[in-house]
Amino acid sequence: MKQIRKNPLSVFSLGLHSAAIIAYQLLLMQLISAMQGYHFAYMVISIAMLGFGAGGTFVALLKEKLLKASGWLVPLLMSMTGFFMILSFYLARIPWLQLDIYLLFTDRSQLGMLAVSYILYFIPFFTGALAIGILFIKNADQIGRYYFSNLLGSGVGGLMIAIVLNHFFPLQCLPFIAFMPVVASVFTLSSKKRVLQWAGICMALTLTILSLIFPGSMPRSQYKGISGTLNLPGAEIVAHIPDVKGQIEVVSSSALRYAPALSFTFAGEVPVKKNIFINGDFYGVIPHFDTSAGNIHNYTTEALPYIMAQRDSVLVLNAAGGSAAAHALSGGARHVTGIISTRGVKNLLREGFTDGFKKAALHPHAHFVYQDSRQWLFTPELPRYDAIVLPRMESFGGSTGLNALQEDYALTLEAFQQMWDLLDDGGVISVTTWLDYPARTSLKIAASLAQTLRNNGVSDVDKHLAAIKSWGTLSFVLKKTPLTPEETENIRSFSARMLFDPVLLPDIVKEERSRYNLLEDESLFTYLDAIVSGRQPQLLSDYDFHILPANDNKPYFSRFLKPGTFKKLRDTFGTETMPFLELGYLIVWVTLLQSAILAFLLIILPLLRLSRKGGNKTPTLVYFAALGLGYMFAEIIFIQRFILYFGHPVYAISAAISTMMIASGIGSLYSERLPDALKASRMSTLIIALLLFIYMLVFTPILTTTIQLPLALKVITAFVLLAIPSFFMGIPFPAGIRILYRSQEDYIPWAWGINGCLSVIATSVATLIAVEGGFSAVMIMAVMCYLIAFAAFFRYSTAKGKK
Amino acid sequence: MPMYRQSFLLTLVFFLLTFSVAEAQNYQRQRAEMVESQIRGRGIRDPLVLEAMNSVPRHLYLPSAQQRFAYEDRPLPIGFGQTISQPYMVGFMTEVIRPQKEFRVLEIGTGSGYQAAILAEIVDHVYTIEIVDPLGERAKNLLNRHYDNVSVKLADGYYGWEEHGPFDxxxxxxxxxxIPPPLIRQLKDGGKMIIPVGSPFRVQQLMLIEKKGEEISSMALMPVRFVPFTSSD
Structure with missing residues (x-):
């Protein structure tokens, strides 16, 4: 093998190629989300990423032939990667190959389309991984610098696409991303083959230009929210904005009105409002800024905090388009602070997209802050408020679907505690939700508010909580001091005027809960009473859905499904409705299952072939599997923690991934200087386990202490905190490869494949562990993985006695 | 025309006739089974509703590609991101308003036209409004062919159909x-409205609204998914 010619430029090629693959992965996520939905995108990408495992298998099976042909094969594979990045996406859009994921449960032919989609998106990852695998084996003696290049490229690629997607649409980016591996391929060619080099560049340029001229369309499922909306009379897309979270589109139509759960007594005209969609899914509306007494929210249960008593200073978290702020002003508030956290929506409003918001921004009593709501709660020396208003649940931004497993730090017990600390003595926290059946959001809100009261030494919770319901919504109010008779009287008379029903009051009478708006199933009241009294904890823990409060360790407010309740949900709603329900939790399980089956095949297959060639399979399998899992577990924890720290998932992901990749890359490069690979692997795995254990104890306290620092200092803190373990985490993989290179060279591609497969599986596993056991449980798992890796090669040493 | 050609033509006509009769009989059998298992079997007892669902050929209200699934226990796509509701849901929504022969009923969202056809079998007159033009045109042609007590309007259902109100x-x-205020205004005293409410992009609640003088009350009946899919029971 060592006689094979090596091209020094291939290190650079590898970096460029790796950057393109990561960028393509993130790009594909957006493209598929926009056409079919985030659920499907997540499943497809997980399968596609197994292309890395398959690449390892392929190299393991045909190593000698591939190495012999590597001079032309690597550039060819890189070019094919770029080519298939475009072709696969093009083919997946051909009508007779096109899947409609929403029909999967009703139309069996869609299963075939699903398989076609898996294969199409798998190809570029497979060819890309194959090229990387061959380069790794070919340069196993210099694996440190090649792994460095791979990690650095991946880090830069991820960061690059996160920035680019804020300014360009995914379809515009695709040709440029596809161009990168083709360019990378040129650098892997020998300098003697200049004709081929130029031919390659010309071909890539042609491809890029053609893709730019003919980008094609993005056929969306007819069941995406935006598709139905565009069928309305005069419907048109009036704004289209790129955003890293997804393409933002604003649709205008004379038939789009907005007045959630309006009282039957409202006799006016329901206002027409534009709808906002992100990746084709409904996100919210652009509201009017109506500060008059005729504000439509005064005819909804959201008026609850304002009809109880006068509120002078109001804080509106996740203020979105400003309608809740306008509502506060219409209720007589003199100081209203609105926190707006969605970048794309912020831009819509800032650019004066709505006259209404201009009015809001110029209103003398309104003040808007562009920041994440939870972040803002950490601001030192905030004033006190008469009312803190949270947005209506399941409306702006949604909280179901795959979002069910999205962290929401604004709805944890710690967040409610911060809100409590900001309340004046007579102040209230107000939350509104749609009435859901089976009840879950409403119960979890009640549980969170009741627990907040108990955490602050309030024993008579029922005296501090009020709730009213209309035909569609349920609004809660938590009051710092007990409700006064005057306030309860105000609530009752408002409810009677609006045909609403009081649900929680200190002196509530059973009959008044169902006077105007009857529920077929009144178990909602039984559970609410159990939550308020705190006397039946078993009843709540036995409930079909998770309704216990979320906390910063498990910030999944919208996670309601329990593994055993899926069948019940299916029986209630019907199988065909499943794609629209809270599938996030289930999708992670399905993804884990399909990834695990394929990963098993990809690992077992070469194992059968390698079985003739000697021992040490188990230590190799365990070592590289543990590294794959451990690295991803740690990475996911760092990302989750940084979401709270930076207040923005995209910044958190970018900061964590790029820092880890770069620091690990440097660690990998440094590992080449360590002459004893076995010792390097043992020491590094042990140090990592120790560091992660220490981080388990100190990481969160450090972040909480420094969260109020200016952004630049926070970035430096995050970099230092992450770079230390990440540097060491870059050592075990190349050290392991070097050990194999000297003893079991045939195992190298297989080991790389194992590592890749387990990295994919780890993302689903980590999510499930985090949901069930919290972030600390995932961190313990990461520590365990590195200890297992340490032990695995300890056994290897005993068996072989080689270095 | 030579004899053999005549024979061939006759055979072909006979074959086509036999086939279409057999197909019609097959649909009729499927419809009877649907009513028995999906409608009566799930507790719909109103004889007017059962008779109407037995009479209306549901398959005619579907695009040809979907006709063979017409009597299955599920909603089906009819294009434009819309569906024809599951048979049980149509039966349930019809029964819950307790339709009488003298009723004038307003339907918002004609869709396939099937719900309007079921109502037209029972009540005096059905006024139905569809906002998606191509769907409304298709349903209008079908309904006009089979019923003279159905009026179809292509418009925004928010405003109802004031000149024909109030409705039973x-x-x-x-x-x-x-719930659009104009619809509440166009409901007769003692009238009933059935409506799926909640965010149109998520699971909704099927709600029965009753008007008694100045007092309006609601009753949540079951969770549903109306755009694009309806729930089962």
Whole structure:
């Protein structure tokens, strides 16, 4: 093998190629989300990423032939990667190959389309991984610098696409991303083959230009929210904005009105409002800024905090388009602070997209802050408020679907505690939700508010909580001091005027809960009473859905499904409705299952072939599997923690991934200087386990202490905190490869494949562990993985006695 | 014409006739089974509703590609991101308004036209409004062919159909986050409205609204998914 010619430029090629693959992965996520939905995108990408495992298998099976042909094969594979990045996406859009994921449960032919989609998106990852695998084996003696290049490229690629997607649409980016591996391929060619080099560049340029001229369309499922909306009379897309979270589109139509759960007594005209969609899914509306007494929210249960008593200073978290702020002003508030956290929506409003918001921004009593709501709660020396208003649940931004497993730090017990600390003595926290059946959001809100009261030494919770319901919504109010008779009287008379029903009051009478708006199933009241009294904890823990409060360790407010309740949900709603329900939790399980089956095949297959060639399979399998899992577990924890720290998932992901990749890359490069690979692997795995254990104890306290620092200092803190373990985490993989290179060279591609497969599986596993056991449980798992890796090669040493 | 050609033609005509009769009989059998197992079997007892569902050929209200699934226990796509509701849901929504022969009923969201056809079998007159033009045109042609007591309008259902109100019952088959005030105004005293409410992009509640003088009350009946899919029971 060592006689094979090596091209020094291939290190650079590898970096460029790796950057393109990561960028393509993130790009594909957006493209598929926009056409079919985030659920499907997540499943497809997980399968596609197994292309890395398959690449390892392929190299393991045909190593000698591939190495012999590597001079032309690597550039060819890189070019094919770029080519298939475009072709696969093009083919997946051909009508007779096109899947409609929403029909999967009703139309069996869609299963075939699903398989076609898996294969199409798998190809570029497979060819890309194959090229990387061959380069790794070919340069196993210099694996440190090649792994460095791979990690650095991946880090830069991820960061690059996160920035680019804020300014360009995914379809515009695709040709440029596809161009990168083709360019990378040129650098892997020998300098003697200049004709081929130029031919390659010309071909890539042609491809890029053609893709730019003919980008094609993005056929969306007819069941995406935006598709139905565009069928309305005069419907048109009036704004289209790129955003890293997804393409933002604003649709205008004379038939789009907005007045959630309006009282039957409202006799006016329901206002027409534009709808906002992100990746084709409904996100919210652009509201009017109506500060008059005729504000439509005064005819909804959201008026609850304002009809109880006068509120002078109001804080509106996740203020979105400003309608809740306008509502506060219409209720007589003199100081209203609105926190707006969605970048794309912020831009819509800032650019004066709505006259209404201009009015809001110029209103003398309104003040808007562009920041994440939870972040803002950490601001030192905030004033006190008469009312803190949270947005209506399941409306702006949604909280179901795959979002069910999205962290929401604004709805944890710690967040409610911060809100409590900001309340004046007579102040209230107000939350509104749609009435859901089976009840879950409403119960979890009640549980969170009741627990907040108990955490602050309030024993008579029922005296501090009020709730009213209309035909569609349920609004809660938590009051710092007990409700006064005057306030309860105000609530009752408002409810009677609006045909609403009081649900929680200190002196509530059973009959008044169902006077105007009857529920077929009144178990909602039984559970609410159990939550308020705190006397039946078993009843709540036995409930079909998770309704216990979320906390910063498990910030999944919208996670309601329990593994055993899926069948019940299916029986209630019907199988065909499943794609629209809270599938996030289930999708992670399905993804884990399909990834695990394929990963098993990809690992077992070469194992059968390698079985003739000697021992040490188990230590190799365990070592590289543990590294794959451990690295991803740690990475996911760092990302989750940084979401709270930076207040923005995209910044958190970018900061964590790029820092880890770069620091690990440097660690990998440094590992080449360590002459004893076995010792390097043992020491590094042990140090990592120790560091992660220490981080388990100190990481969160450090972040909480420094969260109020200016952004630049926070970035430096995050970099230092992450770079230390990440540097060491870059050592075990190349050290392991070097050990194999000297003893079991045939195992190298297989080991790389194992590592890749387990990295994919780890993302689903980590999510499930985090949901069930919290972030600390995932961190313990990461520590365990590195200890297992340490032990695995300890056994290897005993068996072989080689270095 | 030579004899053999005549024979061939006759055979072909006979074959086609036999086939279409057999197909019609097959649909009729499927419809009877549907009523028995999906409608009566799930507790719909109103004889007017059962008779109507037995009479209306549901398959005619579907695009040809979907006709063979017409009597299955599920909603089916009819294009434009819309569906024909599951048979049980149509039966349930019809029964819950307690239709009488003298009723004038307003339907918001004609869709395929099937719900309007079921109502037209029972009540005096059905006024139905569809907002998606191509769907409304298709349904209008079908309904006009079979019924003279159905009026179809292509418009925004928000405003109802004031000149024909007030109505004994209003059936809304499109989800809404609000109940349009004009529809409440166009409901007779003692009238009933059935409507799926909640965010149109999520699971909704099927709601029965009753008007008694100045007092209006609601009753949440079951969770549903109206755009694009309806729930089972």
């Amino acid at each position: 019952a209003i059936v809304v088959t499109a989800a809404a986050e609000y």
